[in-house]
Amino acid sequence: MMIGEQIATSFIASAGFAILFNVPAKNILYCGVAGMISWMTYRFLLEGGVDPIAATLVASFVVSALSQIFARSFKTPVIVFLISGIVPLVPGGVAYDAMRNVVQHQYDVAVQLAFQAFMLSGSIAFGIMFSEVFNQVIRKLRAP
Amino acid sequence: MGTSIQEHPEERRNLEPSTYSERLIAKVCMLAGKIMMENGAETYRVEDTMTRIADSFGMPRSQSFVTPTGIIFSMEGIAPDTRLTRISARSTDLRKVTEVNAISRRISAGELAPEKALELLHEVESSRASIAPWLRTVAAALSSGCFLIMYQGQWGDFIPALVTGGLGYLAVTTLDRIFSVKLFAEFMASVVVGILACLFVATGLGRELNTLIVGSVMPLVPGVLITNAVRDLMAGHYVSGLSKGAEAFLTALAIGTGIAVVLSFYKGEGLGL
Numbered sequence: 384m385m386i387g388e389q390i391a392t393s394f395i396a397s398a399g400f401a402i403l404f405n406v407p408a409k410n411i412l413y414c415g416v417a418g419m420i421s422w423m424t425y426r427f428l429l430e431g432g433v434d435p436i437a438a439t440l441v442a443s444f445v446v447s448a449l450s451q452i453f454a455r456s457f458k459t460p461v462i463v464f465l466i467s468g469i470v471p472l473v474p475g476g477v478a479y480d481a482m483r484n485v486v487q488h489q490y491d492v493a494v495q496l497a498f499q500a501f502m503l504s505g506s507i508a509f510g511i512m513f514s515e516v517f518n519q520v521i522r523k524l525r526a527p
Numbered sequence: 528m529g530t531s532i533q534e535h536p537e538e539r540r541n542l543e544p545s546t547y548s549e550r551l552i553a554k555v556c557m558l559a560g561k562i563m564m565e566n567g568a569e570t571y572r573v574e575d576t577m578t579r580i581a582d583s584f585g586m587p588r589s590q591s592f593v594t595p596t597g598i599i600f601s602m603e604g605i606a607p608d609t610r611l612t613r614i615s616a617r618s619t620d621l622r623k624v625t626e627v628n629a630i631s632r633r634i635s636a637g638e639l640a641p642e643k644a645l646e647l648l649h650e651v652e653s654s655r656a657s658i659a660p661w662l663r664t665v666a667a668a669l670s671s672g673c674f675l676i677m678y679q680g681q682w683g684d685f686i687p688a689l690v691t692g693g694l695g696y697l698a699v700t701t702l703d704r705i706f707s708v709k710l711f712a713e714f715m716a717s718v719v720v721g722i723l724a725c726l727f728v729a730t731g732l733g734r735e736l737n738t739l740i741v742g743s744v745m746p747l748v749p750g751v752l753i754t755n756a757v758r759d760l761m762a763g764h765y766v767s768g769l770s771k772g773a774e775a776f777l778t779a780l781a782i783g784t785g786i787a788v789v790l791s792f793y794k795g796e797g798l799g800l
Contacts, residue, residue, distance in 0.1 A: 388676060395670070404567070405620040405622045422677060462569060466750050471677065480737075483787075511757050
């Protein structure tokens with residue numbers, strides 16, 4: 384893995400998504416940072432031999448926590464950062480492979496891949512959820 | 528307490544009288560909610576913002592029920608009032624969501640009177656997108672190219688991905704305006720992406736069909752819907768969460784079908800039909 388290349392492309396891709404969603408100009412760079420961190424977390428875990436589903440879970444937890452920090456510091460809704468941060472984790476490649484196998488009448492492979500895509504999306508959801516619950520617990524402990 | 532106002536008329540007099548006209552307050556809340564919902568905010572956040580605005584204008588007992596297709600808002604007071612707004616078109620403009628959020632913060636801080644707030648909200652509603660369409664197409668193109676590299680594609684495919692992704696995004700925005708059926712526009716856009724990618728590979732300008740298609744299709748992925756569906760489900764808004772989830776699923780299906788249609792004609796060796 385070429386680290387510099389991956390850092391640059393994930394930053395630009397996420398910042399590009401922020402532009403598509405009309406994020407206010409001053410926040411676009413932070414959206415890029417969120418996407419970059421989520422993708423690099425995912426890639427490093429994969430390189431370390433972690434299962435893609437667990438890697439997605441951890442990456443979405445990290446990016447969700449980061450978005451909450453950004454949101455609080457800039458007094459901006461969380462989704463502004465979260466959406467750009469989550470997009471790199473969306474299992475587009477797996478879903479595409481599933482579809483390709485359907486077209487080639489290899490339904491056994493297609494179902495396996497579709498399930499994998501489903502599990503990956505589920506782990507994104509759970510990553511966001513864990514982070515949100517974590518955040519609420521911290522807030523409760525701070526302000527009893 | 529559990530006692531309703533209807534049973535104890537004397538309780539009404541105990542309510543802190545609002546200094547502002549209720550009608551105006553309801554208008555401000557409705558407009559704020561409508562702008563947020565139309566531009567991609569999470570449902571629970573819209574409800575929260577609406578009741579907060581009502582609160583800070585001295586109407587503490589308001590209820591809002593928000594779904595992706597409509598908002599019901601009611602206030603109890605001297606003259607109980609319930610309003611309904613239909614939301615027919617949804618798009619994603621996070622700048623508007625951010626601006627309404629800032630206005631709501633100023634209202635909570637007591638800096639804005641309802642008249643001024645309404646005026647500001649109208650300004651936000653009628654404002655045009657701050658980012659020009661061509662710039663968005665460029666952004667989509669760049670994202671596609673970068674996703675290709677992230678998915679271990681070759682740099683030789685970078686330019687084809689730029690072109691395919693940019694044109695795919697242009698197709699979805701243009702077709703959406705023409706047909707006004709979002710799913711069909713997404714389907715056609717992914718057909719465009721598929722055909723272009725196959726042409727690039729068939730002519731030898733592109734090398735790997737699979738990574739090229741996956742990278743170029745990324746700007747069409749319903750990222751906002753997926754994220755918001757999850758957050759709404761977590762907040763207990765099952766109606767909104769499920770309907771947004773369904774929308775995201777259908778979008779993904781439309782994209783996948785569009786690609787599948789092209790792939791079923793293209794076998795990888797030249798343009799053999």
